Amino acid sequence: xxxxxxxxxxxxxxxxxxxxxxxxxxxxxxxxxxxxxxxxxxxxxxxxxxxxxxxxxxxxxxxxxxxxxxxxxxxxxxxxxxxxxxxxxxxxxxxxxxxxxxxxxxxxxxxxxxxxxxxxxxxxxxxxxxxxxxxxxxxxxxxxxxxxxxxxxxxxxxxxxxxxxxxxxxxxxxxxxxxxxxx
Amino acid sequence: xxxxxxxxxxxxxxxxxxxxxxxxxxxxxxxxxxxxxxxxxxxxxxxxxxxxxxxxxxxxxxxxxxxxxxxxxxxxxxxxxxxxxxxxxxxxxxxxxxxxxxxxxxxxxxxxxxxxxxxxxxxxxxxxxxxxxxxxxxxxxxxxxxxxxxxxxxxxxxxxxxxxxxxxxxxxxxxxxxxxxxx
Numbered sequence: 363x364x365x366x367x368x369x370x371x372x373x374x375x376x377x378x379x380x381x382x383x384x385x386x387x388x389x390x391x392x393x394x395x396x397x398x399x400x401x402x403x404x405x406x407x408x409x410x411x412x413x414x415x416x417x418x419x420x421x422x423x424x425x426x427x428x429x430x431x432x433x434x435x436x437x438x439x440x441x442x443x444x445x446x447x448x449x450x451x452x453x454x455x456x457x458x459x460x461x462x463x464x465x466x467x468x469x470x471x472x473x474x475x476x477x478x479x480x481x482x483x484x485x486x487x488x489x490x491x492x493x494x495x496x497x498x499x500x501x502x503x504x505x506x507x508x509x510x511x512x513x514x515x516x517x518x519x520x521x522x523x524x525x526x527x528x529x530x531x532x533x534x535x536x537x538x539x540x541x542x543x544x545x
Numbered sequence: 546x547x548x549x550x551x552x553x554x555x556x557x558x559x560x561x562x563x564x565x566x567x568x569x570x571x572x573x574x575x576x577x578x579x580x581x582x583x584x585x586x587x588x589x590x591x592x593x594x595x596x597x598x599x600x601x602x603x604x605x606x607x608x609x610x611x612x613x614x615x616x617x618x619x620x621x622x623x624x625x626x627x628x629x630x631x632x633x634x635x636x637x638x639x640x641x642x643x644x645x646x647x648x649x650x651x652x653x654x655x656x657x658x659x660x661x662x663x664x665x666x667x668x669x670x671x672x673x674x675x676x677x678x679x680x681x682x683x684x685x686x687x688x689x690x691x692x693x694x695x696x697x698x699x700x701x702x703x704x705x706x707x708x709x710x711x712x713x714x715x716x717x718x719x720x721x722x723x724x725x726x727x728x
Contacts, residue, residue, distance in 0.1 A: 525720030
């Protein structure tokens, strides 16, 4: 698999890639350990904030809680085997980068590694974990974003449960039907 | 537009329709008023809980805050005009059901109306709004779910920003690659 050429991207526009609801790969690191988790339960929470669910059985939760940072990486359909593999294996037992052929790349603002093969990488800092015990809810602020130069619309994968995925389909613009202040 | 024949559906399996990240129409009612809002910022937060962002400028926020309930309705591509219309118009000024040809239907567990034309309807009770002021974050529990008998995979719409939508594409099963305990 190949790394992708990416440009810097405005952190307050990352909704373009997260709001459609793709599966993301969340990478994290702490004290010499690193991990990747597959995540489908996330949402925009303001234009440069992300809310997400991290189960207390996920090894990544500890790394993120301690390092207070992570990277949200957006994979495309060509990475489906790695997406399934990272979701079906438990963190400390294997190195998921090596096992699934993913390349860690140095981030700009955080110590957690980017995943080079992913379409987009959103470097994030943990800003709120007050609902972690009750709802496994974590809130992150995106501090740096990298997005591949092409294609314009990534062929993301969306989990339907029971081992099934929906692959991102056709794109249609309805721009003319929107009030200017709604765009 | 036609109403859809629906069956009761297990509330702890609604992730099948929400985790892929579709735009939802959230209906609410209080003291004789009713409204619909278009929402793209939502996530599963456990198997029968939903977290979502409701801006304090949304008229629906008041109705939901006061009634402590709402319905998450999942529209499909045939309803795109209603999806855009509800998102581009402000609540108190028009009746969105009448204006966009949507049919309110009596719910089973809540007083907020279902939207008959939508593929699925998830009746919800507000269980936590402690992060509403800080993050406009609300947590709901799904107490009753209705899902259309067909098709198996709805052609949902996913917002990319700037007036553009991704329409749900191909469905692929990778069930055999999943460990049984991960299904």
